[in-house]
Amino acid sequence: MDLIKPLLSLSYWFGMDALPFAPAVSLVIRLLMSGLFLAGIAVFAYLRFQKGIEKACRRLLKRVATLCLTMGAVGWLMYAFYYEGIPVFSMRFWYVVWVAIIAWWVYDMVIESRQTKAKTLAEQERAKFEKWLPKAKK
Secondary structure, three states: OOOOHHHHOHHHHHOOOOOOOOHHHHHHHHHHHHHHHHHHHHHHHHHHHOOOOOHHHHHHHHHHHHHHHHHHHHHHHHHHHHHHOOOOOOOOHHHHHHHHHHHHHHHHHHHHHHHHHHHHHHHHHHHHHHOOOOOOOO
């Protein structure tokens, strides 16, 4: 219970003097931010060199790459604020905001992907139906 008790206090999340992370936590944060940033670069490179990807998939991958690059860079910036001890920007509350923004962004991508998939299936179904209809005379 002693490990969870600090998480429930407001001073842990909103304290102006950020307590140092444990070395393992600090390493995990740095690896996560680096991994996000490098994943964004890798997806952009994949999109650049891979031809023939359908438009909807390309758009989704571009959004994933933008998410990874942006959130990796913002995460590194937040870690730099913590490392330098800048009072307001080093509050741990910003990590919660960061995770919430990522969750909202991913939710938006999932919703758009589902809508695009449904629209594509409806167009394919309509094309199948229309091929049997008589054509207008010219």
